Amino acid sequence: MKSDGKLNASGFVIQGFSEIPELQMLLFGIFLLLYIMIICGNLTIIVTIWKTIHLHTPMYIFLVNLSFIDIASISNILPKLLSLLCIKIKTISFIGCLTQMYVFLSLSGTEFFLLAAMAYDRYVAICHPLHYVALIGLKQCARFSFVSWFLGFLTPTGHTVLISKLYFCLNNIINHFFCDINPILQIACTDTSVFYIITCIEGILLGLTGFMLILISYVFIIFAILKIKSAKGQHKAFSTCTAHLTCVIIFYGTMICMYMRPKSTFSPKLDKYFSLLYIILVPMLNPIIYSLKNEDIRKVLIKTKEMLIWHAKARCQIVLKH
Template sequence: MKNQTFIEEFIFLGFSNHPDLQALFFLVFLAIYTITLVGNILILTLIRTDLTLHTPMYYFLSNLSFVDICYTSATVPVMLANFFRPSKTISYAGCIAQLFFLITCAGTESVLLAVMAYDRYVAICSPLHYSSIMSKKACMKMAAFSWLCGLTNSLVHTLLTCSLNICKSNELSHFFCDVPLLLKLSCSDTSVNEAVLHVASALIGLSPCLFTLVSYVRIISAILKISSARGRAKAFSTCTSHLVVVFIFYGTANFNYNRPHSGYSLDIDTLVSSLYCIVTPMLNPIIYSLRNKEVKAGLVRMGKKYFSFSS
C-alpha cells in the first residue's frame, strides 16, 4: 500500500502537563540516562577485559547491556531535547526510526532473557554437559537468534506502520512513538496491523516469558533436591540476578501493555512507560553488580588495575 500520510511531524504530550517542572524532569532523566550508559558500558568493558568472565552467562550479559544502551538511547535523547522546546515534536521519519529501534531492542531483550534462563537451566540441571551444550559456537547462535527475532519483528511492524494513512491527528499521548498509538491515528484499515501485533506479542513476548518460567520451575526443583544448604545457596546464587531482571522486565512490560487504559491519566501512562523503557535498563547493571560476586570481584580487580596504572 502506498504511504499516504499527511503528517510531517508528531507532537508528544507526555510530560506536557507540568510545564513548571520541565527543568526538574530534564535533570532526573539526564541522571538516569547517564547512570544507564555508565553502568552498561562498565559491564561491557569488564566482561571484555576480565578473562574470568569469558563464560556463556557473561557473554549473554554483555549482549543484554548493549541492548539496554540502544534501548534507552532510542527515546531519552529526544525526550531530553524536547524539555527545552515549547512544542515537543519529532519528525515522521524520526518517529518511524524510533519505532524500529525500540521494537528491535524490546524483542531482542525478551528472547535474550529466555536464552539466559536456558543457560542457567543447563548449568544447574546438566552441569556435566554444560561445556558441550553451551559451547562458544552455540552461544553465538543463540545470541544471533535473539537479535534476528528482534530485528524481524521490528521490520514487520515498521513496514506495516509505514503503510498507514495517518490523518486523524499528530498528537501522541506519550513521550515516544509506539505502534498502538499510531494505529489510533490512522484512517486506514488497521486489522492486519492489529493481528500481527497480537501474534508478535504471543511469539516475542509471551512465549519467551513462559519458556523462562518453565526453566526456573525446573531450576528451583533441581536446587531443592540438593542435600546441603550451602550447595542450595550456591546454586541459587548463580541465577538470582537474572531472576530479578526477568521479574522487572516482564513485570513492567506486562503492566505497561496489558493493563486496562480506562481511568488512567496521561501522567500515569507516562510514569508506567518510563519505568519500562527508561528505568529498567538502568537497573540491570546495578542488579548484576550488587548481587553477583564474580562481577563485584571483577570490578574490584579492574579498579585496582586502573588506579595502579594511573599512579
C-alpha cells in the same frame, strides 16, 4: 479527512511532558543524570567482562548483549526526549517516528529472546554441568545471541510496514514522550482494531513463548537444586540464578502492565508515566542487579576499585614529593 501523505512527510508533534511546563528544566536535569548513569553502568559491565579473561563464558557474553540492548534502548529515546525538554520545536519526522518505534520494539523483542537464552544457560549449568561446554559453548552462545538479535529485529517489521500505510487526521499530536505503537494508533483516522488484535496476539506469542521457556528451565533448575543435600550447595547453586530471575521479573512485569491488557484500560497520561518504568528503570537496574547479585563481577569491580585507589594515592605521593 484522509491524509494525502503530506502529514506523513511533515511528521508528528511529540507532546512529552508539556502539561507541566514549570518542571521542564528539572525533568531535563533528572533525565540527563539518569541517562549518564545508565550508560556508565552498562559500559562498566561490558568493559569489566571484556577485560577479565575468566569472565569470557556464555553467561557473561549474554550479559554483555543485555547491556548493549539497554544502552541502545535508552539512546533510542532519551536524547530526543532531552531535546524536547529544551526547545519549543517538538516535531519528529514520520520516518524518524517509525524508526524510533521499530528500534524500540526490536530491542524489546531481542531482550525477550535473550532472557530465554540466559535461562537455558542457567538450566544447563545447574542440571547438566558436565555437558555444559558441549551444550552451550562459546559457538553455541554466539548462535543464540545472533538468533535473538535477528528474531528481535524481524518480529516488528510487519507492524512498521502496516503502520506506515495508515492515514492520519489533522491531529498529529502524539500524547507520549516517544513514538510508541499505541499512541500512534490512537491518532490514526482509519480503524485500528486489527492492529490492536495483531499486537496482542504477537505479544502473547512472543512473550508467552519466552516466558514458558524461562518457566520450564526454572522448574528443572529448582528440582535439581532440591536434590543437592547441603544447604550451602543449594544456596550457591540458586545464587547463580537470582540476578537473571530478578531481571526477568522486572522486565516481564513492566511489559505485561504496559501492553498485555484490554484496549479500554489504556490511559495516555498514565501510560506515559508508566512507560518510564520500562524505558528508564529496567536498563538502570540491570547493571546494579548483576553487580550486586553476581559474586564474580562484584569481586572484579572491588579489585578494580582498589587498584584505582592505589594508583590515585601513588600519583598523589609523587606530586607531593615534587
